[in-house]
Amino acid sequence: MRVQVNARNRGYEFDARPDEKLLHAGLRGGIDLPYECSTGTCGTCKATLIRGRVAEGWADAPGKKFLKSGAREILMCQCVAEDEVMLEVPKFVHPMEPGACVPEANAGTVHRTRRLAHDVTGFSVELERPCDFDAGQFVLLAPTGVVGFRGYSMCNFARGARELEFVVKRKPEGHFSEWLFGANRDGERLQAFGPLGKAVFDPGLGKNILCIAGGSGIAGMMSILARAADERYFERHSAWVYFGVRAMRDAFYLDELAAYARRFPGKLSVTLALSEDDVPAQAARERPELGFAKGLVHEVAKRAMAGKYQNLRAYVAGPPPAVDAAIRMLLLEAKLTTDNIRYDKYS
Amino acid sequence: MAKRLVCRVQDVADRELRECETEDGMKLVVANAGGEFFGFQAACPHQDVPLCEGIFDGATLTCHMHLWQWDVKSGAPLGIAEAPLQKYALAREGDALYVETCASALGAAPLFSGLGAETLAALERLAKREEFPENGTIYNVGDPAEDFFILESGRVEFLIGRGEHMRPAGFRLGRGELFGWNALIEKQPRRIARATCRERSSVLRMNGKEVLKVLESDPASGYVVMRGLAELIARYLAGDAPRS
Numbered sequence: 001m002r003v004q005v006n007a008r009n010r011g012y013e014f015d016a017r018p019d020e021k022l023l024h025a026g027l028r029g030g031i032d033l034p035y036e037c038s039t040g041t042c043g044t045c046k047a048t049l050i051r052g053r054v055a056e057g058w059a060d061a062p063g064k065k066f067l068k069s070g071a072r073e074i075l076m077c078q079c080v081a082e083d084e085v086m087l088e089v090p091k092f093v094h095p096m097e098p099g100a101c102v103p104e105a106n107a108g109t110v111h112r113t114r115r116l117a118h119d120v121t122g123f124s125v126e127l128e129r130p131c132d133f134d135a136g137q138f139v140l141l142a143p144t145g146v147v148g149f150r151g152y153s154m155c156n157f158a159r160g161a162r163e164l165e166f167v168v169k170r171k172p173e174g175h176f177s178e179w180l181f182g183a184n185r186d187g188e189r190l191q192a193f194g195p196l197g198k199a200v201f202d203p204g205l206g207k208n209i210l211c212i213a214g215g216s217g218i219a220g221m222m223s224i225l226a227r228a229a230d231e232r233y234f235e236r237h238s239a240w241v242y243f244g245v246r247a248m249r250d251a252f253y254l255d256e257l258a259a260y261a262r263r264f265p266g267k268l269s270v271t272l273a274l275s276e277d278d279v280p281a282q283a284a285r286e287r288p289e290l291g292f293a294k295g296l297v298h299e300v301a302k303r304a305m306a307g308k309y310q311n312l313r314a315y316v317a318g319p320p321p322a323v324d325a326a327i328r329m330l331l332l333e334a335k336l337t338t339d340n341i342r343y344d345k346y347s
Numbered sequence: 348m349a350k351r352l353v354c355r356v357q358d359v360a361d362r363e364l365r366e367c368e369t370e371d372g373m374k375l376v377v378a379n380a381g382g383e384f385f386g387f388q389a390a391c392p393h394q395d396v397p398l399c400e401g402i403f404d405g406a407t408l409t410c411h412m413h414l415w416q417w418d419v420k421s422g423a424p425l426g427i428a429e430a431p432l433q434k435y436a437l438a439r440e441g442d443a444l445y446v447e448t449c450a451s452a453l454g455a456a457p458l459f460s461g462l463g464a465e466t467l468a469a470l471e472r473l474a475k476r477e478e479f480p481e482n483g484t485i486y487n488v489g490d491p492a493e494d495f496f497i498l499e500s501g502r503v504e505f506l507i508g509r510g511e512h513m514r515p516a517g518f519r520l521g522r523g524e525l526f527g528w529n530a531l532i533e534k535q536p537r538r539i540a541r542a543t544c545r546e547r548s549s550v551l552r553m554n555g556k557e558v559l560k561v562l563e564s565d566p567a568s569g570y571v572v573m574r575g576l577a578e579l580i581a582r583y584l585a586g587d588a589p590r591s
Binding site: 092 | 396
């Protein structure tokens with residue numbers, strides 16, 4: 001199907017495959033259409049339908065609350081073209097930069113599923129076709145037979161990656177997490193689309209790094225740390241990682257984080273923030289490389305980071321309330337400019 | 348337009364934002380910057396998110412959704428914001444704040460954000476409001492380019508090329524955005540596109556030469572407008588990569 005998108009600065013034309021979401025078709029064509037979650041929640045990909053018909057994938061998508069009723073507005077991440085379609089997008093839209101990792105459809109097989117905490121599972125996906133992505137990006141995954149994609153950040157980093165690593169937190173009524181926790185899924189097939197997301201780290205950044213993660217938001221930070229460590233980034237720059245969970249039993253990746261802290265002493269510090277429990281004395285004894293503090297992760301970061309905000313890029317990921325609180329702190333306390341706040345809301 | 352009560356000063360604490368509504372249903376967000384009060388459109392020009400939920404440090408207003416930012420004194424866009432905020436002048440009497448103007452789209456025009464109040468008022472006097480029906484043509488390819496336009500409401504489509512080669516230029520205007528801007532540029536006497544209203548639309552028509560005359564009398568404002576115009580043209584050029 002032929003699709004025309006009129007943005008504020010110019011128009012674009014591209015073809016959409018049958019059953020392909022409008023957003024995916026445009027992104028696959030190298031057009032940097034606006035999106036954030038790409039799974040029907042945030043409303044960022046809204047567009048006005050000028051001509052043509054679309055079929056809506058998810059009638060109850062929470063992101064529809066951002067659409068004006070009666071204005072023929074749609075979410076591009078949820079709609080499929082049924083004939084020639086013309087859309088208007090109220091933003092400046094540019095072609096992706098040369099060298100950008102252009103997303104595409106892929107498929108893969110689940111393996112190495114492993115429990116990381118009582119409600120967190122890690123798993124790997126062996127891809128059919130290798131995939132380039134930037135550290136901090138995510139892909140959309142859907143098991144065959146489960147309706148609707150969910151976005152998950154890669155935890156590893158590799159160019160031409162054959163294997164992607166993920167973590168999933170168990171969520172009641174989360175289709176993907178129920179599927180994953182419901183049985184051993186090793187060997188099962190997944191559909192994928194990606195990579196997506198703008199909260200990316202590139203070693204050319206030349207700034208110190210602050211990572212604030214809530215729960216499974218640590219996933220993208222692991223990819224950023226892997227990339228930075230590979231490039232010997234911490235010889236020249238510092239990094240502070242704040243990882244927020246409720247209690248010790250919710251924490252994971254502590255061995256990996258402690259290994260980074262040992263490898264780059266004085267350059268990379270990792271602090272686990274416990275929002276509900278006091279810090280057990282034993283935890284601090286067992287892992288002397290890590291810092292521990294009680295409090296919400298953005299508050300723990302605020303207390304410890306005062307005076308260290310020069311030449312800094314912050315990465316924030318986690319549940320929306322945690323991300324919003326951290327962004328507020330970074331604007332009001334740290335006085336960071338918005339181009340130095342990269343975030344990913346796990347909505 | 349009669350003055351309308353917006354709120355009391357004590358309703359908005361220092362460094363806070365509050366959404367207020369006048370008796371006749373006009374919504375504003377009021378910002379208190381150390382006892383100085385500023386009024387703006389209540390919803391973010393990006394995704395219509397209420398700005399009262401945003402973040403305000405006393406100087407910069409940030410929409411929490413996608414971190415668009417504005418200067419609280421002018422409503423001018425900062426950082427990644429792609430549009431200014433429409434500002435409403437607030438008048439204080441005792442502890443009451445009033446809004447007086449029923450501002451035209453000129454106040455929301457990115458090109459004119461950050462101008463002196465007098466110059467803005469002089470420009471406002473030059474603007475003539477015109478209504479076009481659905482499918483009405485505002486100008487055609489080859490027409491003399493004496494006036495430029497600011498969109499107040501509705502939807503305008505641009506077609507470039509001639510005859511059977513005519514195709515949509517494909518860009519979309521928001522309220523307050525300018526088109527036909529070659530009327531502000533030397534040696535661009537003719538239209539290169541056709542502008543057609545795709546729905547009933549209201550525009551402000553302004554004569555290019557008269558506007559330039561006003562700007563010449565206030566070179567500081569003229570400089571701001573010309574910088575804005577250069578940015579506007581650069582933005583269109585940057586977007587003009589080959590079609591995929």
